[in-house]
Amino acid sequence: MIIHKSTNPRISSFDPENFSFGNTFIDHMIICEFEDGKWGDVQLVPYGQLPFSPAMMGVNYGQACFEGMKAYKDKDGKVFLFRPEKNFARINKSASRLAMPEVTEEMFLEGLKALVDIDRNWIPQGEGMSLYIRPLIFATEEALKARIANKYMFAIVATPAKSYYTEPVSVKISDFYSRAANGGVGSAKAAGNYAASFYPTKLAMEEGYDQIIWTDDSTHEFFEESGTMNVFVRINDKIYTPPTSEKILDGITRDSFIALANKRGIEMKIEPISVKAVVEAQKNGTLKEVWGVGTAVVTSVFQALGYKGEKLMLPILTLEDSFALTLQKDLVDIQTNNAEDPFGWRVLVEKNILETV
Numbered sequence: 333m334i335i336h337k338s339t340n341p342r343i344s345s346f347d348p349e350n351f352s353f354g355n356t357f358i359d360h361m362i363i364c365e366f367e368d369g370k371w372g373d374v375q376l377v378p379y380g381q382l383p384f385s386p387a388m389m390g391v392n393y394g395q396a397c398f399e400g401m402k403a404y405k406d407k408d409g410k411v412f413l414f415r416p417e418k419n420f421a422r423i424n425k426s427a428s429r430l431a432m433p434e435v436t437e438e439m440f441l442e443g444l445k446a447l448v449d450i451d452r453n454w455i456p457q458g459e460g461m462s463l464y465i466r467p468l469i470f471a472t473e474e475a476l477k478a479r480i481a482n483k484y485m486f487a488i489v490a491t492p493a494k495s496y497y498t499e500p501v502s503v504k505i506s507d508f509y510s511r512a513a514n515g516g517v518g519s520a521k522a523a524g525n526y527a528a529s530f531y532p533t534k535l536a537m538e539e540g541y542d543q544i545i546w547t548d549d550s551t552h553e554f555f556e557e558s559g560t561m562n563v564f565v566r567i568n569d570k571i572y573t574p575p576t577s578e579k580i581l582d583g584i585t586r587d588s589f590i591a592l593a594n595k596r597g598i599e600m601k602i603e604p605i606s607v608k609a610v611v612e613a614q615k616n617g618t619l620k621e622v623w624g625v626g627t628a629v630v631t632s633v634f635q636a637l638g639y640k641g642e643k644l645m646l647p648i649l650t651l652e653d654s655f656a657l658t659l660q661k662d663l664v665d666i667q668t669n670n671a672e673d674p675f676g677w678r679v680l681v682e683k684n685i686l687e688t689v
């Protein structure tokens with residue numbers, strides 16, 4: 333690893349009580365360039381701008397994918413990653429689907445740990461606080477040719493994140509637009525998947541909803557995901573989530589919720605969820621909870637489902653009665669070292685990694 337420490341760190345002016353998520357970047361970043369069929373040296377450098385051409389293939393043809401993950405600081409100041417090997421495996425799955433080169437463990441996991449370690453003072457401490465980390469791969473070759481690019485960049489940037497608490501939201505069950513299709517790129521964290529979702533989401537917002545529940549592209553009769561999160565439905569005391577597929581992204585939060593539900597003995601069914609069954613359950617009062625899960629906010633609880641012009645209301649449950657909030661707490665307690673970690677999910681970020689490199 334090549335290391336250029338910042339000579340002008342901004343950390344002393346960082347106020348963990350008052351910062352803007354997504355716009356505040358830690359002092360360093362990881363970059364690594366792919367050329368002539370191989371990755372070059374992993375570089376830890378000061379965060380900053382990079383020079384690219386408008387003719388770069390990543391922006392013209394969308395060869396770009398990313399990950400989203402977090403580092404957490406416990407009450408003693410120890411820093412942990414959560415299941416980072418899952419993000420490593422997934423970025424390579426996304427890269428393969430987009431015909432991009434896979435990254436190595438040294439670039440991803442060691443780069444990640446070195447970056448989080450050197451900028452550990454940027455990780456805000458306290459309930460719900462974390463460092464949001466964004467590894468990404470994109471085509472940098474300057475060429476207006478619609479083919480697989482020959483040059484890429486792998487980068488890791490990070491921004492401090494605040495409390496995950498969010499108000500319950502209203503979501504529209506899509507009866508026209510879709511996020512993914514059979515044979516498509518729905519299971520890859522492709523940048524373009526997000527671009528394609530913004531317009532339908534904007535339309536839903538104009539109708540008074542906060543998000544969309546994506547349904548299958550051919551019939552719109554089955555739930556797939558909600559916004560950029562995986563979706564769970566509770567009918568009576570049973571939880572349902574659809575199986576992952578090439579249309580449903582294999583979320584790490586989803587996988588963790590399933591394991592935690594099993595551990596608690598909550599009945600968990602991994603099977604397709606039909607819109608009809610959810611609407612019926614709402615009408616007969618057995619629909620207890622619907623929520624989305626993902627790294628960014630952990631859980632987004634839904635208070636209403638919009639379907640064909642009707643607004644179906646959901647009860648708002650307290651932590652005691654809510655499976656969503658109970659499982660969220662179980663997960664966050666493990667992530668932040670407030671509970672035992674029976675699954676071995678936490679990964680400690682050792683101090684002064686770079687001095688031993």
Ligand SMILES: *Cc1c(COP(=O)(O)O)cnc(C)c1O
Binds near residue numbers: 560
């Ligand atoms: C990232 C993402 C998720 C959530 O995955 P996590 O690993 O839980 O953060 C779900 N759906 C889509 C479409 C995503 O891009």
